[in-house]
Amino acid sequence: MILIVDSGATKADWICIDKNSDILFSTQTLGLNPHYLSSLIINERIVNNFEIYQNRNKISHLYFYGAGCGVDSSVMRMKKAFEKIFTNAQFTIKEDTYAAVYSVVDFNQPSIVCILGTGSNCTYFDGNDIEQRITSLGYLLMDQASGNYFGKELLRAYYFNQMPKELSQKFSKQFDLDPNVVKENIYRKDNPPGYLASFAKFLVQNRSDKTINKILNKGFQIFIENQIFQYLNAKDISIHFVGSIAFYLREELKKALKNNGLKIGKVIKQPIDGLVSYHKEINKR
Secondary structure (H helix, E strand, C coil): EEEEEECCEEEEEEEEEEECCCEEEEEEEEECCCCCCCCCHHHHHHCCCCHHHCCCCCCCEEEEEEECCCHHHHHHHHHHHHHCCCCCEEEEEEEHHHHHHHHHHHCCCCEEEEEEECEEEEEEECCEEEEEECCCCCCCCCCCCCCHHHHHHHHHHHHCCCCCHHHHHHHHHCCCCCHHHHHHHCCCCCCHHHHHHHHHHHHHHHHCCHHEEEEEEEHHHHHHHCCCHHHCHHHHHEEEEHHHHHHCCCCHHHHHHHCCCEEEEEECCCCHHHHHHHHHHHHCC
């Protein structure tokens, strides 16, 4: 049995396939980002899932694509957690960028692949391999146009009194915006990016509002300038997007790209289905 996992900061999608690439089960856990979680918490989130725990000794190979797995220390933390649970398995651990690329690209076709989910990044695929020009410094300094970025922008607009009264009232009614609650979640709890990204649904629900539209346009434009335009041939190739922000705000995103002379490619919510297809092809070889 082979386990394929795509994990962001908020949630992780798991699919188990057999040697014939038939799907045996699929499930979800909370996100497993080693930048923010200890090995103990990672272990707890896995073993608390009945299907995963029940089949743990039957897994021969685990392919894990995760946010925060771009550095050796994070990879080792994930491997350490996995080795205690999946005692008969081999492990392939890569950052979530690879999951995004494998889920949308046509091999031998150069393209740019962007993640706009809880976090964000941008990768160039030359037809065979990937290249990233920007080293991510995490949610405090980067992650433009991501869920956590837009969550911060909404909170700033609310606390700086930059929202129209009606929109401000709607925002405070939908979320607990007590300053102590906000600060507790951002500065003391385990997953600040996930908490900030939880506000992003308000953007989707109120995208026609001028204030919201201004926030969206600003975020997408910064992402385009700082990330996509790192690649000189950006205007000549397709630009694919993966993640809930890109998926639910694809019309606004498409407009921002068009205004910059860029061509949108595939837009998918989550890469897990594409990953299964990729691994099916690998199994045939």
